[in-house]
Amino acid sequence: MTARLGLSTPPSLAAHHREFGRLPLVDARRGDRPGDLVDDVERAALRGRGGGWFPTHLKLRAVVDSSAARGPLSRSRRPVVIGNGMEGEPASGKDAALLTRSPHLVLDGISAAARTIGATDAFIAVHRGSPAVPSLEVALAERASSRIDPVTIRIVTPPARYVASEESALAHWVGDGEATPVFPDRPFQRGAAGRPTLVQNAETLAHLGLIARRGGAWFAEVGAPGAPGTTLVTVGGSVPNPGVVEVPTGTAVHEILARCGGPAGTVRGYLTGGYGGGWVAAGDFDQAAWDPDSVRAAGGVIGASVLWAIGELTCPLEELARVTAWMAGESAGQCGPCMFGLPSVAEDVRSLALRTADGVEFKQLQNRLRLITGRGGCKHPDGTARLVATALDAFPDEVALHLDRRCSVAGRRGTDPAGTLPVPPARLPGLDLRRRDFT
Amino acid sequence: MSTEPVGTLVLDPIRCDGRGMCHDAAPGLIELDEWGYPLLPSGTLRAPIERSDMKAARDATHACPLLALHIER
Numbered sequence: 098m099t100a101r102l103g104l105s106t107p108p109s110l111a112a113h114h115r116e117f118g119r120l121p122l123v124d125a126r127r128g129d130r131p132g133d134l135v136d137d138v139e140r141a142a143l144r145g146r147g148g149g150w151f152p153t154h155l156k157l158r159a160v161v162d163s164s165a166a167r168g169p170l171s172r173s174r175r176p177v178v179i180g181n182g183m184e185g186e187p188a189s190g191k192d193a194a195l196l197t198r199s200p201h202l203v204l205d206g207i208s209a210a211a212r213t214i215g216a217t218d219a220f221i222a223v224h225r226g227s228p229a230v231p232s233l234e235v236a237l238a239e240r241a242s243s244r245i246d247p248v249t250i251r252i253v254t255p256p257a258r259y260v261a262s263e264e265s266a267l268a269h270w271v272g273d274g275e276a277t278p279v280f281p282d283r284p285f286q287r288g289a290a291g292r293p294t295l296v297q298n299a300e301t302l303a304h305l306g307l308i309a310r311r312g313g314a315w316f317a318e319v320g321a322p323g324a325p326g327t328t329l330v331t332v333g334g335s336v337p338n339p340g341v342v343e344v345p346t347g348t349a350v351h352e353i354l355a356r357c358g359g360p361a362g363t364v365r366g367y368l369t370g371g372y373g374g375g376w377v378a379a380g381d382f383d384q385a386a387w388d389p390d391s392v393r394a395a396g397g398v399i400g401a402s403v404l405w406a407i408g409e410l411t412c413p414l415e416e417l418a419r420v421t422a423w424m425a426g427e428s429a430g431q432c433g434p435c436m437f438g439l440p441s442v443a444e445d446v447r448s449l450a451l452r453t454a455d456g457v458e459f460k461q462l463q464n465r466l467r468l469i470t471g472r473g474g475c476k477h478p479d480g481t482a483r484l485v486a487t488a489l490d491a492f493p494d495e496v497a498l499h500l501d502r503r504c505s506v507a508g509r510r511g512t513d514p515a516g517t518l519p520v521p522p523a524r525l526p527g528l529d530l531r532r533r534d535f536t
Numbered sequence: 537m538s539t540e541p542v543g544t545l546v547l548d549p550i551r552c553d554g555r556g557m558c559h560d561a562a563p564g565l566i567e568l569d570e571w572g573y574p575l576l577p578s579g580t581l582r583a584p585i586e587r588s589d590m591k592a593a594r595d596a597t598h599a600c601p602l603l604a605l606h607i608e609r
């Protein structure tokens with residue numbers, strides 16, 4: 098069992114240093130250059146764990162290059178680093194687990210990143226009311242008294258809304274107090290207050306904290322070659338012991354499920370990645386490897402590394418309808434195809450789930466999924482369209498039954514409460530995202 | 537007539553409020569979707585423009601009161 102991220106060590110700074118040692122400081126006298134970490138991250142082939150699995154060294158380098166292109170900068174124009182601990186995916190729990198159980202590793206990653214890109218301001222963003230706030234407050238107080246960070250790391254608490262944690266929205270919040278996505282989305286060039294801004298997921302930063310100590314080659318010793326290292330997985334749904342587990346990337350899905358007690362009964366499919374992810378039919382998916390390329394090849398999306406098992410007595414189309422309606426309400430309300438398209442799609446999915454849709458309406462749904470993709474200021478509509486499209490692909494028999502006014506679990510429902518996805522109350526698009534909404 | 541793109545029409549979907557003046561100015565280039573929002577020929581926010589469509593692209597860009605369209609060369 099490969100556990101690197103310290104989820105079972107006590108969260109104190111002393112315990113953290115006993116477990117991992119101190120974060121090595123860049124020592125100019127030894128000939129270290131801050132940029133050396135970028136090379137190490139490239140060697141590690143670290144890919145971001147926030148959902149997109151984008152190569153981290155490219156982001157670090159983009160920020161370094163865009164601030165170099167501006168020439169000598171005053172302190173207040175230098176880069177900004179933001180740790181993304183928002184975990185907007187309702188079915189995900191990995192970042193909260195990390196921030197409450199191993200906060201110092203994430204903060205080490207922010208420190209190492211700040212030093213590497215020459216950031217003069219550093220933030221950790223967690224949504225308002227998150228259980229991570231008190232644990233970060235304690236951790237940051239410990240760090241302040243032992244002066245281990247090159248820049249002070251501050252906690253920011255944007256509203257708990259799905260799109261507020263998209264990276265341009267986070268940078269917008271930190272710079273201007275507005276948690277709406279920005280177009281074009283290029284925080285590495287123009288992020289918080291126009292400054293080059295690095296946004297990395299909390300788990301990505303924790304891995305960075307380890308790479309800064311142990312090097313890129315060490316990091317890549319485990320995991321799938323295309324996306325090495327370990328990864329946290331939030332396992333939920335029809336399993337006896339749902340929760341967060343750490344596994345090497347590339348671990349077989351059935352092994353991950355086994356860590357949570359194995360499937361509880363017959364599984365008919367999985368939601369992978371989260372609500373911006375994708376559905377797959379059970380089939381032989383439990384043999385698939387949990388890494389971005391393999392999950393994609395199987396029709397899913399590793400995304401935020403959610404693995405949710407849907408039991409035999411749960412109707413996936415009903416689950417889909419509830420989630421789609423929620424996603425529609427989470428639009429920032431800025432772009433037409435998102436603020437009008439998502440509710441239309443949600444309405445079509447609802448008719449399908451309620452078994453009132455006919456072939457014409459189903460065709461309309463398929464057309465609308467194409468129509469809303471690629472036309473938003475951020476990827477929120479694309480993620481939602483993919484969620485719906487993958488469900489239609491994964492459960493064609495259930496779709497056919499519903500178009501015929503039937504449902505495979507009708508009359509048998511209610512015996513499988515574990516299968517239902519967590520869907521927060523629906524809210525109005527755009528509400529709470531602007532500073533003036535709450536001050 | 538050349539079919540090489542000579543520029544890219546870019547739509548900022550956040551600025552756009554969908555009143556469709558771009559469509560009125562260049563109906564052959566920009567359609568409106570069922571919600572009244574502009575649909576570029578590419579179906580995305582960026583559409584390569586051939587020389588023969590350049591005038592229409594310029595007309596659409598000039599018609600937009602919100603500066604939501606621009607041409608990148």
Ligand SMILES: Cc1cc2nc3c(=O)[nH]c(=O)nc-3n(C[C@H](O)[C@H](O)[C@H](O)COP(=O)(O)O)c2cc1C
Binds near residue numbers: 145146149
């Ligand atoms: C609608 C939307 C919501 C997102 N929510 C989160 C989130 O809650 N946490 C997160 O780390 N990334 C989220 N992302 C991805 C971020 O935009 C960004 O890519 C990520 O934080 C970068 O970190 P990484 O490169 O370390 O993965 C979201 C993206 C979109 C489009």
Ligand code: SF4
Binds near residue numbers: 260429430431478550
């Ligand atoms: S696509 Fe939707 S969520 Fe994204 S910026 Fe536009 S309105 Fe906001």
Ligand code: SF4
Binds near residue numbers: 547554601
């Ligand atoms: S004229 Fe401008 S604001 Fe109006 S629909 Fe066209 S792009 Fe959008």
